[in-house]
Amino acid sequence: MLDRLFKPRAIAVIGASNNPLSIGYIVIENLRNHDFKGPIYPINPKADEILGLPVYKSVVDVPGDVDLVNISIKNVLVPKVLEECGRKGVKFAIVHTAGFKEVGEEGRRLEREIVDIAHRHGMRIYGPNSQGIQNSDPEVSVYANFTFVPMTQGNLSLVAQSGGVGEVFKLHLHEVGMGIRMYSSFGNEADVRMNEIIDFYGQDEGTRAILVHIETLSDTKEFLDIASRTTKRKPILALKTGRTPEGAVAVSSHTGTLVEQDTISDAVFDKAGVLRMPTQDELVQTGIAFSSQPAPAGPNVALITNTGGPAIIAVDELMAGGLKLARLSDQTKETLRKSLHPEAIVSNPVDVVATATPEHYGITVETLLADPNVDSLFINFVTAPFVDLDGIAQRIAEAGQSATKPILCVVMTIEKWAGLIRRIRSSGIPVYAYPETAARVLIAMTRYGRYRGRAYSEPPVAAADRARAAAILSAAQPGFMSQSDLFALLQAYGIECAPGRPVAGSADLAKAAQELGFPVALKIDAQDVVHKTEAGALRLGIKNEEELDKAFRELQEKFASKQSATLVQKMMPAGKEVIVGFKRDPQAGPLIMFGLGGIFVELMRDAAFKLAPLCREEALEMIQGIKAYPLLAGFRGDRGADIEALVDILIRVSNLACDNPGIQEMDLNPVFAYPAGRKSVVVDARARIR
Amino acid sequence: MLDRLFKPRAIAVIGASNNPLSIGYIVIENLRNHDFKGPIYPINPKADEILGLPVYKSVVDVPGDVDLVNISIKNVLVPKVLEECGRKGVKFAIVHTAGFKEVGEEGRRLEREIVDIAHRHGMRIYGPNSQGIQNSDPEVSVYANFTFVPMTQGNLSLVAQSGGVGEVFKLHLHEVGMGIRMYSSFGNEADVRMNEIIDFYGQDEGTRAILVHIETLSDTKEFLDIASRTTKRKPILALKTGRTPEGAVAVSSHTGTLVEQDTISDAVFDKAGVLRMPTQDELVQTGIAFSSQPAPAGPNVALITNTGGPAIIAVDELMAGGLKLARLSDQTKETLRKSLHPEAIVSNPVDVVATATPEHYGITVETLLADPNVDSLFINFVTAPFVDLDGIAQRIAEAGQSATKPILCVVMTIEKWAGLIRRIRSSGIPVYAYPETAARVLIAMTRYGRYRGRAYSEPPVAAADRARAAAILSAAQPGFMSQSDLFALLQAYGIECAPGRPVAGSADLAKAAQELGFPVALKIDAQDVVHKTEAGALRLGIKNEEELDKAFRELQEKFASKQSATLVQKMMPAGKEVIVGFKRDPQAGPLIMFGLGGIFVELMRDAAFKLAPLCREEALEMIQGIKAYPLLAGFRGDRGADIEALVDILIRVSNLACDNPGIQEMDLNPVFAYPAGRKSVVVDARARIR
DSSP: OOHHHHSOSOEEEETOOSOTTSHHHHHHHHHHHTTOSSOEEEEOTTOSEETTEEOBSSGGGOSSOOSEEEEOSOGGGHHHHHHHHHHHTOOEEEEOOOOSGGGOHHHHHHHHHHHHHHHHTTOEEEOSSOOEEEEOOTTTOEEEEOOOSOOOBOSEEEEESSHHHHHHHHHHHHHTTOOBSEEEEOTTOSSSOHHHHHHHHHHOTTOSEEEEEESSOSOHHHHHHHHHHHHTTSOEEEEEOOOSOOSOOOOSSHHHHHOOHHHHHHHHHHHHTOEEOSSHHHHHHHHHHHHHOOOOSSSEEEEEESSHHHHHHHHHHHHHTTOEEOOOOHHHHHHHHHHSOTTSEESSSEEOOTTOOHHHHHHHHHHHHHOTTOSEEEEEEEOOTTSOHHHHHHHHHHHHHHOSSOEEEEEEOOGGGHHHHHHHHHTTOOEESOHHHHHHHHHHHHHHHHHHHOOOOOOOOOOOOHHHHHHHHHHSOSEEOOHHHHHHHHHHTTOOBOOEEEOSSHHHHHHHHHHHOSSEEEEEEOTTOOSHHHHTOEEEEEOSHHHHHHHHHHHHHHTTTSOOEEEEEEOOOOOEEEEEEEEEETTTEEEEEEEETTHHHHTTOOEEEEESSOOHHHHHHHHHHSTTHHHHHOOTTOOOOOHHHHHHHHHHHHHHHHHOTTEEEEEEEEEEEOSTTSOOEEOOEEEEEO | OOHHHHSOSOEEEETOOSOTTSHHHHHHHHHHHTTOSSOEEEEOTTOSEETTEEOBSSGGGOSSOOSEEEEOSOGGGHHHHHHHHHHHTOOEEEEOOOOSGGGOHHHHHHHHHHHHHHHHTTOEEEOSSOOEEEEOOTTTOEEEEOOOSOOOBOSEEEEESSHHHHHHHHHHHHHTTOOBSEEEEOTTOSSSOHHHHHHHHHHOTTOSEEEEEESSOSOHHHHHHHHHHHHTTSOEEEEEOOOSOOSOOOOSSHHHHHOOHHHHHHHHHHHHTOEEOSSHHHHHHHHHHHHHOOOOSSSEEEEEESSHHHHHHHHHHHHHTTOEEOOOOHHHHHHHHHHSOTTSEESSSEEOOTTOOHHHHHHHHHHHHHOTTOSEEEEEEEOOTTSOHHHHHHHHHHHHHHOSSOEEEEEEOOGGGHHHHHHHHHTTOOEESOHHHHHHHHHHHHHHHHHHHOOOOOOOOOOOOHHHHHHHHHHSOSEEOOHHHHHHHHHHTTOOBOOEEEESSHHHHHHHHHHHOSSEEEEEEOTTOOSHHHHTOEEEEEOSHHHHHHHHHHHHHHTTTSOOEEEEEEOOOOOEEEEEEEEEETTTEEEEEEEETTHHHHTTOOEEEEESSOOHHHHHHHHHHSTTHHHHHOOTTOOOOOHHHHHHHHHHHHHHHHHOTTEEEEEEEEEEEOSTTSOOEEOOEEEEEO
C-alpha cells in the first residue's frame, strides 16, 4: 500500500540546499508553502539552516521517525544514503535524481542496486528520475514535488508518466480555479508502478475522477484488472501519447500487419472502460466536469441558448459524437411557451432569445431538468449587454445546486464579466469558453455512462477437445503450422473447416477427389508459403480428374524445391468472405480481429479489435462495429450472413487463443459465412507458433 | 464598393436613445468609446441630448453630409426613415431591426420594400436583422455595432453570418491581445452580401487574413470566384456550421444519395483554396498565427522542447496532420552538439533539456531556422522554475523578429509568468497553451501554403460532337434517360460504352446477338427501373441463343406492365469496377464523383468529390484520393488500371456536365477500368434530366 507515500507523517529532504534554483530547495519551499502537516527535515552534511529549518548531516541523525525522503543528490551517491534511510526505517524514497536506466547499462545497474537496497530494508523506491507526489488532503497537505503549479484542494487525482504533461494538466486545472486531490509523476517506475498508484486513487474516497497520462503501459494485464475494477466506481480519463506508428514490426500474416500498438491501447481502454481522450485539453475539461457532475443516464441532451449560431455549432458537435436531441414533452413545451418571450423558439435547442430575463432562464432550466426525456442539459450563454447578466448567472447557479442530471454551461464573454463565470462555477456547474469544448466533454461523459452500464455476460467456455488440441500443438514445429494441423486444431475447438486431406502422390489424387467430390481445390501446404494466392500455390474450382492431374503436376513442378505437402480440399459454396484472427500481445494477451475478407481489412482498414476473452456481447459488437456490417446483415435484398454463427466462431477463436499461449498469431482467411441457419466454414488459415 | 460602409465620414444613429439597454444608446457609446473620426448624429424626434451629443428629429435635419446610418427603430417604421435617408444622400443603412424575412411572408414583403426604397435612392441596405460593422483603421475607427468586445487595431478581418459566432471570434482574439482590422455581421443579406464583404477585405491592404463564419452560402458561384481570387493573396479561414445532415433530400441515383450539403461545401472550399476550420477555437488560433507568420514553404517542421512528454504530443499531432519531421543537416547537428548541454538530444525534436540556458535557446532557434531542410519551427517551452525564464523568452522573441520562416511557440506556465508570453508575443510569435493547438495551427498553415502553391492547368475542353449531344438531349423527356440515348450522349463526348442496341422483338434477338457476339447481357431500359440489379431487370453472361430466348421471355413477362425497351449488350471483359458521376448543385454547379464500384462507395463512403470544371491535376487527385486507390495503382501483384484512361473519362464527364445544364445527375456505374493502354468502358449508366 502507498499510504505512507501519499500520507507521510514526516519528510526528510536529502540534498536540501540554500540554492533557490536547486531541487532540494524548491521541494522544501513547496512543502512549507503548502503547509505540510508533519515535520520537514533538511539533510545536508555542509549546511546548518535552510529556509529557517535546522539541517541534519544524515537522515539517521533526525530525532523523529521519517516516512518519506526526497532525494536529489548525485546518482552515484544514492545507494549510500538509501542504506541510511533503510536503517532509519524510512518507508518510501522519492528519487528525483536522473542518470539511471534512461542513460544505459551503467544506469540500469545502479537502478537495480537501489531497488535491491530498498527492498532489503522493506523500503520502496519512487522513481528514480521522478518529479514527486502531492496530496491536498488537509490532514496531510503534502507537496513533495519540485514543480511550480500551486496546489489547492479538489477531488481529481492525477498520475502522469511525463512530468511535463502532468504539469500541463495541473496548470490548466489551476487556471480555472479547480483544485486537485493527489498528483504523481513517477519517472522510471523502478519499483512503485503507475498501476499501484491508479489502484490507490481508485480506493481513495476523496478522489472522484482519475486523470492519467501514459506513454507506455508497463503491465497491461495488471492495468486491465485494476482499471476495470476502478471504472465501475469512478471514471478514468487517459491520454495515451506516442500514437504515430514508429518502429512497427513487420509481421507476415494479415492480422499481424494491422495490429499497431495504438490498436492494442484502444482495445485495453475499451475493455477496461477507460475514457481515452484525444488531447490534453479535452482530458482536463472533461475532468473538470466529472469533478462535480454525474454521468448522464442516456444520450438525450436538451439545449438552452440565447443566440442561434453557437447553438448550431453545439448541435453539430453533439450529433457528430452520437448524442441525441431530447424530444421535449408536451408539458415542457407548454410551460415554456407560456413563460418565455413570444419570439422564443420552444423546441430543442430552446432559444430563449437575447433579451431573455433571469426568470426565463430559471424556468427553462427547471422545466428541462424535470422532463423525463432529458438526460443532460447544455446551456449556451452569450453575454448580451442589454440584460440582467448577474440575475441570469444567479438563476443558472441556483439550478445547478439541486440538479441530479449533469449540466454544462458555455459562457461567451470578456474579462469584465468574468464574475459571471465564477458565480456559475461556484454552484458546481462547469463553464466552458466554446460550445465545441462543452459538447465534447458531454460526449465523453455520456460514453462513461454507457461503459458503466454495459451488461456483459461471462466469456463462455467453448466445448472443445482440449487434449487433442494440446497434442497437435506439442507435436508442431515453431513457425507456421501446416494447414492440416491447423484445421485439425480448429476442429478440436468446434470450428468447421472445409473438408480436405493431403495427397500422398499423383496416384492418390483420384481417390481423394472421390472422397470429397468435385469441384475441389488444390493447394501447397508449406511453412514458407504463407500467402498462397500471391505465391501461385492455389488452384481453385477444379471440376474433373483431368484438370486435377494437370494442376497437381504444375504445382509439383513449381514448388519442387520446397518441403511441402499438397492438399486436396473440397470447394465450398461461395459465402460472404470474412476474416477472423488474433495476434498475441506479450502484455495484453490475444487481440482478436474481425473483418470482411478481400481488401476490406487490408486496404480500407475496416476491422474490429477486442481483447480476449470475448463474451457474446463483445463478439457481437465486433461484428456490428465494422463499416461493412450491412453486407452481413443483408443489404439491398441480399440475405446476409448468419450472425450467430459468426459470434460462435469468434468465441471459439477467443477460447483457442486463451488456452494456447504458444500460438503467436492466427488468421482464418477466408471464412465463408452463409445465410441464417448455416455454420460458417474456414476455407484457408494460417497460424504461427513459437 | 463598400468604401462608405466601412469608412464612413459621418454617421447618423436613427433610434438613438438615452436608455443604456437600447441598441440606439449602445451604438453611440461604442462609436464614442472607440473614438470615431467623424461626426455622430443621434436621431430621435423626442430627445434633445444623448451622451452629450445634440439630437436631431430627422436625418434630413442633420447639418452635414451622412454616409452611414444605423437604424434600430420598429420594423414598420423603417421604410419611412429610409425615404428620408435617401433624400439626405445617405450611402449605406445598417438596419439592426429584426422582424423581416425571418418572421414570414409579411416580413419578406417589408424587406423587399426597404431594398426597393434604398435602390431608388442609390443607397444600400446592410441587414436587416444585422449586428453592424467595425473598422479599426485609425483614420476611421468605426464601431457601428451594438456588441461588447472592445476593438483594437489589427490585421485580421472578420465576417460572420451569425453575430453570436462573430462575437466569439472577437472575444477570443481580444483575450490574447490580438486586434482586428474589420468586422461585419450582416444579418439577412437583403442587399449587401457576404461575398462583397469578402471581396472588399481581399482588396484591403490592411487585412492580412480573413476569418469567415458561414451558415449557408447564398451565391456559391460568386463565392468561388471571389474566394479563389482572394486566397492567392491572403488566407481565408472558414467555419461552416450546420454540418449534421438535416433535411437531406432523398434522391434516386447513387451519386445523388451521397452528396450531402457538407460535401458540396468541402468541394467549394477546396476549389477556392479556402481553409475550412473544424472549430471556432482552431479558426481563431490559426488566424492569430497568420496575423504575423508566413505560410510554411513545405511540410518539414523542426521542434525544440525542454521536456519530452509534450514534444511527443506535438509530434503525434503534427504527423497525424501530414507534416514531416525535418531531417536536420549534419552542420545543424554539429553546431547544436557543440553548443548545448551534453545530455541534450540533438535530433528532431531537439530536446535542449529542462536546464537549458537562454543562450542554448538562442543558438538552437537560429541554427534550425538557418537549416535549409526546415520549413517551420515549433517551440515547446515548459517554465522550469530553476532557469532564467526571462532570458529564454527574450532570446525566443529576438529570433522571432528577424525570422522569415514561421515560428509557433507553446508556453506551458501559470499566471505569475504570463509576462513571458507577452514578451514572446510582442515579437510576433504566436504563443499557445497546448502543443496540440499549435500543431493544428501549423498543419492548417502548411495546407494554405500547399493551396497557394497548387499548379493547376486550365481545365481541358474535350473534343466532342456537341451538336449531336444537344440534339439527343432536346429530344429526351424529363426524368431518367433511356440507356440508348444516354450511351449515345456519352459517345458524343468520346466516352466509350459497351456495344449494344435495343431489340425490336424476339425475332430480332438472334440478329442483335450475332452483331455483338456472345456472351451478351439483356437488360430492361425503362424510366422507372433505375436500379436494374435490385429490380431483376438484368441478365448477365448469356452464352447462346437458347439462353437469350429464355431470358428475353422472362424479362418480357416480368416487365409487361412497364413502358420499356429491351437491350442486348455485349458482355465486356471483367475490369476494375469504378463509378464516375455527378450531381448538379443549383448553386455550385456539377459536383463530380469518383469511386470504386460495388459497395465501396455506398457502404464504405470511399469516394472523392470535386467541382467541375476539372483540370487534369484535379482529376488525378480524385483518383488518388480514395482509400482504395492501391487497387487501381496495382496491389499485390495485380496490374491495376490505366490511370490516364480514368483521368480522361473524368475530364469528359466534367465537360459533359458543364456543357449541358439540363442534366441534373449522372451515374456511370459500373465503368470497367482495364490495365494500362486500354480505355475504360461504361457498362451501365443512368442520368436524370429536367
